[in-house]
Amino acid sequence: MSARTIQVDERLHNWLLRNSHRDTEAHRHLREVTLVLEDGAMQTSPEQTQFLFFLARSLNATRAIEVGVYTGASAMAIASALPHEGRLVACDISDEHLATATSAWKAAGVEARIDSRIGPAVETLAAMLEEPEAGHYDFMYVDADKENSLNYYEHGLKLLRTGGVIAIDNMFRGGRVADPAEQDESTVATRELAQFLLEDERIDYSLVPIGDGLALARIV
Secondary structure, three states: OOOOOOOOOHHHHHHHHHHHOOOOHHHHHHHHHHHOOOOHHHOOOHHHHHHHHHHHHHOOOOEEEEEOOOOOHHHHHHHHHOOOOOEEEEEEOOOOOHHHHHHHHHHHOOHHHEEEEEOOHHHHHHHHOOOOOOOOEEEEEEOOOHHHHHHHHHHHHHHEEEEEEEEEOOOOHHHHHHOOOOOOHHHHHHHHHHHHHHHOOOEEEEEEOOOOOEEEEEEO
8 A cells, every 4th residue: 555646757667668558569650650740749658548448448438539639549549449339539620640640540450440520629529419429428538728628528528428437638737737836728727627527526536647647537
């Protein structure tokens, strides 16, 4: 047991990856391709993609939603957890990296499970509320503009079933949420979201110190 979460240094992080991440050639190649991009640090960490796979598989998810796709690593992980007939709706504001993502999904054998939708995610999610699957999704992962995270969350509450889980990334903002001097719009929005989730009685809630902080909300 431990009274608090220990700090993970480089040596322990490397050990963690060796002993927890079931890597594939498709995942490795996508990481390498993404790391050379100017904003390559935005990609979801390997231990977190493994955790997302675990969450989706534990839920026996057949329908999932992702908001914020980037080069597709997290979508690949989530789609890999779905059955062959499963479906992941992957929402992104831009198709800038869609070719990279699609190539990776094809290499991983999950391309057919992913429905890419390009445009403002608030509009995409609102449109999904009119589709027959609304209220029947199992899992949602949000890794997009922080100012809209609460909007994405509220849409998720309507799109997911009771017992479904919403996961929201970057809740630590690189540690800035804990520094009152940090008042940029994204950090302030994340602080407000964390407090909102803590007090929201519509969900069971946990904030997990993995990656840059992952909020988990289970609909009750």
